[in-house]
Amino acid sequence: MPGMVFSELTPVAFAARAAKVFADRLAVVDGDLRYSYAELWHRAQALAGVLDGHGVRPGDRVAVLAPNTHVLLEAHYGVPLAGAVLVALNTRLAPAEIAYILDHSAPAVVIVDASCRDVLTEALKHSAIRPAVIDSGRPHDAYESLLAGATPRAVAVTDERSLLSINYTSGTTGRPKGVMYHHRGAYLQALAMAYHAQLDTSARFLWTLPMFHTNGWCFPWAVTAAGAVHHCLRKVHPPDVWRAIRESGVTHFCAAPTVLAMLADDPAAAAPAPHPVRAFVGGAPPWPALLARMSTLGIEIRHLYGLTETFGPAVVCDEQPEWRDLPLARRAPLMARQGIANVIAEPLRVVDPHGADVPADGSTLGEIVLRGNDVMLGYYRDAEATAAAATTDGWFRSGDLGVMHPDGYVELRDRAKDVIISGGENITCVEVESALAEHPAVLEAAVVGAPHPKWGEVPVAYVMLRADASVTEAELVTFVRARIAGFKAPRRVVFGELPKTSTGKVQKNLLRERSARVATDRPDEP
Known part of the structure; x- marks a missing residue:
């Protein structure tokens, strides 16, 4: 109709709205710092003014190197308000890795937390660019001084599919790729997360998930959309998480399975949470045994699945009402599945090598492919990788293998590169890892293939192992063989800590290298 005006979608709009409808409500808790949604909006606009004063123009990149502080949260609003593109840097990377990302993204400004200043200084020695640097946090908190004297600014979004942020992958091999997010996708994904998390003004969200990781699964915008409280957390330490639940009333958090395992094994887990807590787990399939353990602690687990390329969780394991009446032993395996497309996503597919949908029988393996508003624009400055990631009809190829169940729920079985082919039989590592995790002594497990002269792999x-727990290699192998086919049981069990990426993913490439050096010429099992 003539005269109608429609706004371009952008997640920044959630902060503008919150400043009006939740103006005096508590928005952010960061140590001793507390401020409202009206203050969050003012600070975000002030940051945009600071960036403008540093010469940042629409389309320029602004990097932030900081843990989960109010500064990184504000940057999710202030950077786009300046018309710029947010590049949240992984605080756990080495200086040389950060230097690569700086050179690739070429930010005009870097905002750095005091705890990361030495790393940035070293990275800049290896970098070809010379961005302006704004220090935040004591002892030299230029950030706060600049905000106090800034003229608020807000650049309107004129194209909702324009570039909002660049998130660099933390894959286990090769150079990181810059995944490009658009305003429309982040807006819709934030609404999906708020919906599936059932966030409202009574919710208190603890930042256990790094905001630098896929923009915190879009929760920096989702929590604000709901008018809930952001509880910032610089470092994940299980006693601190339990303290936040018990003393600060935290109701929601996100984590990888390894974090849940740490929480379950912490002495503070001796008593369950005093109120219902909802946790969202992603990054790897959670073991049914872990889901069962968290349930006894009063923490409801909702499994999510996605990739950096899909704005984080594109798939959610929504619990069906009839599942709640099932015994925990039957309910946990259902909840461990990856699930169905989230509320704003297109229904996902599982396809064979020719691109045809596999039967929905819960056993035929295929590649998970996704498409919709919550899929990236592409890889920054890498047209070749962008083209390789898509099928001919525009579906994003995840590289993950799974099955489609008759009820429409997808279950992840493995990364394509992680499937073990032993004597012509396919073994999915996830199945073996889940069997191992059922043993009460096991905290975490990872399975990879090792070369074998007869079976191939x-x-x-x-x-x-859990603290103070013990089990022998032979006992674990016997335990697994009692649960799954004998040929799937591990030939060797190596005890110790698991190597992980900066985002908590097990580095299976390193384990495969180790396994190549492990003797596997034991007598064949019957």
């Missing part, structure tokens, strides 16, 4: 397990 055989499974080797790397296991981290």
Whole structure:
């Protein structure tokens, strides 16, 4: 109709709205710092003014190197308000890795937390660019001084599919790729997360998930959309998480399975949470045994699945009402599945090598492919990789293998590169890892293939035990063989800590290298 005006979608709009409808409500808790949604909006606009004063123009990149502080949260609003593109840097990377990302993204400004200043200084020695640097946090908190004297600014979004942020992958091999997010996708994904998390003004969200990781699954915008409280957390330490639940009333958090395992094994877990807590787990399939353990602690787990390329969780394991009446032993495996497309996503597919949908029988393996508003624009300055990631009809190729169940729920079985082919039989590592994790002594487990002169490959397990627990290699192998086919049981079990990426993913490439050096010429099992 003539005269109608429609706004371009952008997640920044959630802060503008919150400043009006939740003006005096508590928005952010960061140590001793507390401020409202009206103050968050003012600070975000002030940051945009600071960036403008540093010469940042629409389309320029602004990097932030900081843990989960109010500064990184504000940057999710202030940087786009300046018309710029947010590049949240992984605080756990080495200086040389950060230097690569700086050179690739070429930010005009870097905002750095005091705890990361030495790393940035070293990275800049290896970098070809010379961005302006704004220090935040004591002892030299230029950030706060600049905000206090800034003229608020807000650049309107004129194209909702324009570039909002660049998130660099933390893959286990090769150079990181810059995944490009658009305003429309982040807006819709934030609404999906708020919906599936059931966030409202009574919710208190603890920042256990790094905001630098896929923009915190879009929760920096989702929590604000709901008018809930952001509880910032610089470092994940299990006693601190339990303290936040018990003393600060935290109701929601996100984590990888390894964090849940740490929480379950912490002495503070002796008593369950005093109120219902909802946790969202992603990054790897959670073991049914872990889901069962968290349930006894009063923490409801909702499994999510996605990739950096899909704005984080594109798939959610929504619990069906009839599941709640099932015994925990039957309910946990259902909840461990990856699930169905989130509320704003297109229904996902599982396809064979020719691109045809596999039967929905819960057993036929195929590649998970996704498409929709929550899929990236592409890889920054890498047209070749962008083209390789898509099928001919525009579906994003995840590289993950799974099955489609008759009820429409997808279950992840493995990364394509992680499937073990032993004597012509396919062994999915996830199945073996889940069996290992059922043992009460096992905290975490990872399984990879090792070369074998007869079978081609055989499974080797790397296991981290719970504190003060003990089990022998033979006992674990027997335990697994009682649960799954004998040929899938590990030929070797290596005890110790598991190597992980900066975002908590097990570095299976390193384990495969180790396994190649492990002798596997034991007598064949019957």
